[in-house]
Amino acid sequence: QSQLVESGGGLVQPGGSLRLSCAASGFTLDEYAVGWFRQAPGKEREGVSCISRSGSRTNYPDSVKGRFTISRDNAKNTVYLQMNSLKPEDTAIYSCAAMAMGDQAMCIPSFGRYWGQGTQVTVSS
Numbered sequence: 001q002s003q004l005v006e007s008g009g010g011l012v013q014p015g016g017s018l019r020l021s022c023a024a025s026g027f028t029l030d031e032y033a034v035g036w037f038r039q040a041p042g043k044e045r046e047g048v049s050c051i052s053r054s055g056s057r058t059n060y061p062d063s064v065k066g067r068f069t070i071s072r073d074n075a076k077n078t079v080y081l082q083m084n085s086l087k088p089e090d091t092a093i094y095s096c097a098a099m100a101m102g103d104q105a106m107c108i109p110s111f112g113r114y115w116g117q118g119t120q121v122t123v124s125s
Contacts, residue, residue, distance in 0.1 A: 004097070011122045019080060022081075029072070030074035033103075036081045043092075048064050048081075049081055059107055061107075069084075089123075093121075094120075
């Protein structure tokens with residue numbers, strides 16, 4: 001069974017850090033670009049970090065640039081999202097997606113071939 005499983009979410013104070021993991025099983029993750037997307041209640045899904053198959057390209061929106069870092073370890077079939085200087089507006093469910101787009105790093109949900117179930121990130125004092 002091919003699946004993605006996220007982990008690492010939780011409750012953190014403003015200014016804190018979390019590292020999310022997205023582990024693939026049943027397929028080879030290095031055949032795909034990977035994106036992290038988030039969705040807060042009442043808001044549209046937003047792509048927050050994307051990385052190409054090779055890892056040579058990354059893509060971040062202005063809202064997280066300089067605070068979030070996406071990386072991948074293809075030997076472990078895992079992609080990571082390091083989130084620093086977290087803000088209350090970062091509160092959302094974070095999901096990862098394996099996207100079939102060659103060696104590009106565009107955060108386009110419709111390219112998602114596999115999706116994880118999501119992990120909750122709450123930033124609050």
